[in-house]
Amino acid sequence: MRAAARLFLTRSFQEVGVDEICAAADVRKGSFYYYFPSKVALVRAVIDLHANMLWRALDSVEGDNAVDRLVGMGDAIQAIQSGFEERHGGLVGCPFGNLAAELSRIYPDLASYLASVLGELERRFAVACRAVADEGAWRPGIDPGEFAQSLNAFVQGTILLAKVNRASAAVIGRAFRSMVTMGLRDDIALRASV
């Protein structure tokens, strides 16, 4: 699974065959098919691997107030991308977004699976955005649920553009912070952007 995760991230799902995954993991093809009926079955396990890493990272975000904790989610996502960047010599994109772009139309079931993971990420953003609302830090007119949805889209686009522009993962946390700041009350926004 780890070998497949690496190969899918640094190349693409379709470019990498089962033979190559087995060679990289040093397992025989018979063993592969004992655990996974197909490459598509394997990619679901790879998605779970990445998702669990993401939920753990987001669960451990700390902060003195709701705004700091929301901004900390962007930093946690950046930290994961920085890890990929170090290991693979450059940004490789979001594991979910890459597969969604490449495979949504070819494997509708996989698209649903990816949609549920990305939906869970949005739900977590929404919880954090509602906490910001409870502390009264949003500008009037900002709906926490809608803001969470925008933030989710913004994160996907930011990582994709950083990848194609061969930028550093360091742009991700900064972009996230400036997007959050845009929704905050002016007096809070000034504090958060210092």
Place this chain on the structure above:
Amino acid sequence: MRAAARLFLTRSFQEVGVDEICAAADVRKGSFYYYFPSKVALVRAVIDLHANMLWRALDSVEGDNAVDRLVGMGDAIQAIQSGFEERHGGLVGCPFGNLAAELSRIYPDLASYLASVLGELERRFAVACRAVADEGAWRPGIDPGEFAQSLNAFVQGTILLAKVNRASAAVIGRAFRSMVTMGLRDDIALRASV
């Protein structure tokens, strides 16, 4: 080129071979290689085809003021996506974003080419955002160039999530408008969101 554009959008670059493109276009393989040395050379022509369609659509955006013209750019992008949706029975994603996600790491030259097209889109957003600044419609603290960059990322993420969620293209213009509204002065924002 049109056959390839359709096949790449509805499936993926890697899933579709030269044989299949030739069959769909009803041309012989010899003719294909007379015009294009490889599938990668063809995809550049396909990118140009999509880019020219996008620039034409954006050039024809009209509006009474800079805010309306900026919001109109989102509607123009939605109209292109609606066209794909009708022809292909569902959202197929951004032609540039799809290829960027799938191929950036495999073909670095193609990544640069896609980065330049997406950079031109950002440049056009920046021109429109500076016009909004000239009319004094942004909230204090909004930098037109940074906002254009955020908007570009937001559009990519919005289209990608709409595709994986099997949403309608109609979400794109609405999301674009709400993102722009977030940057506007409160009195202007109210007018634009009616």
